Amino acid sequence: MHNKLIAILFMSFGLNLISAQTFKITGKVVESKNKQPIEYATISLLHTTSQNPITGTITSQDGSFTLKTNDTNFYIEVSFIGFKSKTFKDFKITNNKIDLMTIVLFEDNEELDEVVIRAEKSQMEFKLDKRIFNVGADLSSTGASALEVLNNIPSVNVNIEGEISLRGSQGVQILINGKPSVLASAEGNALGSITADMIEKIEVITNPSAKYDAEGTSGIINIVIKKSEKKGLNGSATLNVGIPNSNSFGLSVNKRTEKFNLFSQLGFGIRTYPSETASINRDLVNNNTISSTGESEFNEKFSNILIGTDYHINDLNVVTLSASYAYEVEDQNSTADFIQNDASNTITDRWLREEKTEATNPKLRYELQYKKDFKRHKEQSLLFSALGSSFRKDQFSDFENTTLIGIIEGFKQKTRTDYKLEDYTFKLDYTHPFLEKFTIETGSQYVINSVSNDFSVSNFVNGDWVNNPDLTNVFDFGQKVLGIYSTAAFEGDKWGLKLGLRLENTDINTLLETTNISNQNNYTNLFPSAHTSYKVNDNFSLQAGYSKRIRRPRLRELNPFSNIRNDFNISTGNPDLQPEFTDSYEITSIHKIGKASLNLSLYNRYTVDVIERITSFINNISVSKPENVGTNQSTGFEANGKYMPANWFTINGDFNIIYFKRKGHFEMTSFDFKGNRWSTSLTAKFKLPAQFDLEISGDYRSKFITVQSEIADNLFADLGLRKKIFNGKTILNLSIRDVFASRIDQTTTSQPEFYLFNSRQRGRFITFGISYGFGKGEAMEFSGQRR
Incomplete structure (x- = not known):
């Protein structure tokens, strides 16, 4: 909507003035x-x-x-x-x-009603196979990272560890501008370096077509970064301080000319993440218990720089080159108090376990992209991109057990990790519209992943460090995925249909160098998709879709090395894991009712070779290992909506419930069971006098059961306050995450022979930020924040 309107202006005098007078x-x-x-x-x-x-x-x-x-x-x-x-x-x-x-x-209230309706329509769009959320200047977005923005989108949740789930499932693929990116890498946690005001829109695809990777059982989230059209020099600077330490500075500068768009970003800061943990290991056969309570503080110093340019060869051809480098220094100090009780609940042993960990993480990313548009149709395009990235972690940990009560001798351990990762993605996409309402898409993608993890554990014995061969090895992982696809779509004024087929070949190799144990897995699969939509009227639309998906085992699920931070609760990987395959069906509707919008979805997913963690228990030590365990059929219903009863008040709500049925056997044990889980969230936004904005949000996640365990429910709230000054060029922002420090992750495992309890809490985070936009830039465009 253009903010220009020709109006009229008059002045009337009762005196006769000379015509030459100005x-x-x-x-x-x-x-x-x-x-x-x-x-x-x-x-x-x-x-x-x-x-x-x-x-x-x-x-x-x-x-x-x-x-x-x-x-x-x-x-x-x-x-x-x-x-x-x-x-x-x-x-x-x-x-x-x-x-x-x-x-x-x-x-003018009459004209304003029309403006509000148009604005609401632009915030959420309903396409043939996706929902689009245009990111505005909402308080929840300003000054936050992309992870926090995602946490405020219906259907999407980001937990305390930064793990992203869509409608309760973590099998989500994250794209940046429609293609894989190092910023979306789960290993790098780099999404936090993208701030809200850099984001133009977020596309949520709960049932992806064959155009996209078949990876990701619960769908795709595509983050589209803004491309500024402002010529000249634009930029912004941001300073953040917080409790616990959340201190950072970020600078973004953009210079646009007729042919070039030069962009650079710089950020550095320090973060502190405290946490409190508790665990119980109870042997129900011998009736003894080992419990622990602990505190830890994870500190992270980081710096990052990005430089790049868009070169407009002409109106139809653009080449983009970019590179980024980040360097992180980590240290973690933790102390855990362990107590052992016998069958009469008498303390027999007590000891302290202390950890000191240091690590450095250099990261490099580089990208080449070429896009060609065509005069024949504005939607016709050819896109080629090549992305390369590398990540390295050099980590050293020292552990010491000090006996306080009992006869258990104290001891020392240390670990060393030399981790290297390289990723390469080559992608080619062509879109060809014809006959006004028809579109054909075709393309290919080749992904190469290479990882080497050199891990060792040593014990201090008789004054010397002795390597533990059972926990020391070099794990190599290589994966190559080649995919080709084609889709055909018809999108009319009322009705649309999109059909697609994707073929993917996967080649995976793992090797434990020291013991020379290797695994190879090569498989080729077809992934069909079908989507249709029908526009009943301007206020009511329907969409239905089907797609076949795959979830390949993650690196951490394959890596057999264990974490010995708590050597009574050990988590390992499984190199023999097979991928999950899911058939996904969905019906979705969108309603516009006056100043409200409402989405309703009914979906069903059937998954085979489900990956679940199975826990074994020997000598009070629990070992968790992922296994392929049977099938899962889940049926879910989701409702999310937005209502703006007044210009100063907006409310967003989301409700999701899933019923699931599990069937499977593992090592002669049946894991057949039924269950459900549900979640709801509510966010209220207020525009207050004197240019203040207030946001209050609350979330509830119900408890649910897994193959062996029960995950406890969670209720928590966030609060934010923002103030614009100097005509909006400067923004002051205060945010409080987990206001009541009520977000606690708890897992309980009750089996005939053992009982386990694990709890973790990070507590309340308070952050204050100030941002300034210069030139034609906007405040808060890049804050240097990361997770």
């Missing part, structure tokens, strides 16, 4: 609610008798205007779309100058 008219236009300047308001001079326009102008960015005239018989009118016009016929003339001072315009 009058200078000045003033400033602001809106009534927050007294903010109105840019592009129209100032018009109209003849008193004929009411014909004489001359006019529009206000500048700060709402001011200057106008000159030689006419002596006029009046002035000030207008702007969505506001009531103001007329001036009686004013004071001093030295041929007319100063209208500050002109306050009040909202």
